[in-house]
Amino acid sequence: MKKRKAYLVPSLIAAGFMPSKSDATPLVGVTNKKPEPTLFERLQVKQVYTLAGHSSHSSHASHSSHASHASHASGSGGGYVVPRGDYNNSTTYTQPDPTPSYSPNPGPVIRSLPTTPNIPTSTDSYPTQVAPQSSSVNTAPLPLKTLPGNSDKFRRVVIQVQTALVAYGYYRGPVTGQVDAATRVGLNKMQDAYGLKVTGTITPQVLTAFGISTN
Amino acid sequence: MGRNPGVRLFARPDTHMIDLRLKIGDVPIDHPSIVRLRTDAVESEHDAVLIDRDHQSQTFDLAGYSLRVYCDPQTDLDGDVLLLVPGRNSAHRLLRARSRHNTFLVTEQCDQLCVMCSQPPKKYHVDLFDQFTVAATLAPENARITISGGEPLLHKRRLFQFLVAAAKARPDISFHVLTNGQFFEPGDIVLIDEIGRDRVLWGIPLYAPYAELHDSIVAKRGAFETLSQNFMTLMRVGAAVELRTVVLQQNWDVLPRLAEYVSTRLPFIDVWAIMQLENIGYGRMNWGDSFKDTSLDFRELRSTINLAIGRGIQTLLYNFPLCTVPLEYRHLAPGTISDWKNKFLEECGECKLRSTCGGFFEWYKADEGFGGLSRQ
Numbered sequence: 001m002k003k004r005k006a007y008l009v010p011s012l013i014a015a016g017f018m019p020s021k022s023d024a025t026p027l028v029g030v031t032n033k034k035p036e037p038t039l040f041e042r043l044q045v046k047q048v049y050t051l052a053g054h055s056s057h058s059s060h061a062s063h064s065s066h067a068s069h070a071s072h073a074s075g076s077g078g079g080y081v082v083p084r085g086d087y088n089n090s091t092t093y094t095q096p097d098p099t100p101s102y103s104p105n106p107g108p109v110i111r112s113l114p115t116t117p118n119i120p121t122s123t124d125s126y127p128t129q130v131a132p133q134s135s136s137v138n139t140a141p142l143p144l145k146t147l148p149g150n151s152d153k154f155r156r157v158v159i160q161v162q163t164a165l166v167a168y169g170y171y172r173g174p175v176t177g178q179v180d181a182a183t184r185v186g187l188n189k190m191q192d193a194y195g196l197k198v199t200g201t202i203t204p205q206v207l208t209a210f211g212i213s214t215n
Numbered sequence: 216m217g218r219n220p221g222v223r224l225f226a227r228p229d230t231h232m233i234d235l236r237l238k239i240g241d242v243p244i245d246h247p248s249i250v251r252l253r254t255d256a257v258e259s260e261h262d263a264v265l266i267d268r269d270h271q272s273q274t275f276d277l278a279g280y281s282l283r284v285y286c287d288p289q290t291d292l293d294g295d296v297l298l299l300v301p302g303r304n305s306a307h308r309l310l311r312a313r314s315r316h317n318t319f320l321v322t323e324q325c326d327q328l329c330v331m332c333s334q335p336p337k338k339y340h341v342d343l344f345d346q347f348t349v350a351a352t353l354a355p356e357n358a359r360i361t362i363s364g365g366e367p368l369l370h371k372r373r374l375f376q377f378l379v380a381a382a383k384a385r386p387d388i389s390f391h392v393l394t395n396g397q398f399f400e401p402g403d404i405v406l407i408d409e410i411g412r413d414r415v416l417w418g419i420p421l422y423a424p425y426a427e428l429h430d431s432i433v434a435k436r437g438a439f440e441t442l443s444q445n446f447m448t449l450m451r452v453g454a455a456v457e458l459r460t461v462v463l464q465q466n467w468d469v470l471p472r473l474a475e476y477v478s479t480r481l482p483f484i485d486v487w488a489i490m491q492l493e494n495i496g497y498g499r500m501n502w503g504d505s506f507k508d509t510s511l512d513f514r515e516l517r518s519t520i521n522l523a524i525g526r527g528i529q530t531l532l533y534n535f536p537l538c539t540v541p542l543e544y545r546h547l548a549p550g551t552i553s554d555w556k557n558k559f560l561e562e563c564g565e566c567k568l569r570s571t572c573g574g575f576f577e578w579y580k581a582d583e584g585f586g587g588l589s590r591q
Contacts, residue, residue, distance in 0.1 A: 179279020
């Protein structure tokens, strides 16, 4: 978490991007001037601790150390292969702040509603309003950490691409870590100028042209 | 640990199997992520829309990043939900929109060691329930998702969180949870109600009408007794239960007694599935000692089925090729082998039963299989 902030914010500043609302950056998301939380909000915060406890793998007796399951995964075809290394440490999962004070970017990086499908463990305190949406597929409650675009790594690559687009004059910013319409225009121009396939997306060719590694 | 083809349920795709993993280009992610592939409309932030295709791949716009998925040009990926894993160039196809056979393997840990296990347990567990929850919310309409393992209820708290959340988010979908039934507790009633009693079909195995034999088949002392208690809990809950009994040499003689037991002790079950053996995992290892060739000898099954049905237990035969079943019982044998792991034999040819027959498991070996196959 800390590492991400330390990295992300200087990147934004380096890119000349200052949040339009000074109280809206992730940095100040931890200030304590929130209003009294509702029960709903309290439960959400509680959920974060549940997840944090999980990521350390200390809360379940049946969990073994995280690092040690790596070799098993690569050998078997049975389950889902998850590689060595504790991705949970570097997850971009951001605390679902009950106040909407942090959506600093015009196209917010955090694209999920701050809802979570997880529920408290006790059987009688499940808040039914956790899933306030209709039955439609698109508005279901989604934990942030399952969204590829919410990955630190994903945003870092986008930031590098946006920075390069700015540097080469195909894009004027801001550098947000999210591919928005303006970024797509910039990508189109750049791909066209470089004689690459014009997709308006970040392709391996774009990364190669800019010397950006995804590793 | 090296590859052991014998225990690969999610086997490497070969020519005629449906791919459950797809080769993909690099994706810069650092946590397991969920993406749904779409060819036209985007409805969710997890959706990636098709922007390009060639003879070997389809490319999707994943939040502005080109995600290349390698597949046959004919493959329709619209609506499929993929699990992307950091640093991996193959994605798990968690949900196939065109299939009725979608399974989430939620853990590989198990407390039993059944002689016929098709998915032998592993020591370690990776918690992907958040990913499964999102995947479920992206499922095609009215999907039924099978939850399998390992033993899913070893992670009961997380499993129930997942089921409650998914059931609430998607009132149209339902679940088929394959569990050994060892971990139900009376307190679970509240959560099962919360999920919705009619939303989950609990597939629970019982191999014998008494403890000694059942416990030896599942290699867990006390398993039968625990299961009997927990069936009472499920009965009180009003849970929908699919009782599953694999036919084995070990339990062949007691099957009629098991029918007796089921009809008197477990009359609340929705269906009793009497199943043929799958020759993979321990099932393959123990094939010689376990496989009962019901194409040559159906006698005990006949009395078993007659007794159960006579007493009002809906009884079905799973994984029985139709030609191995006597004519008067064939209507009890639906095609149950999942699309991605079933096949027909050369000798099936133009068999008239083919359209309703479930065929054979992909890994079925003719030379040690049924002796009484006959084209109809």
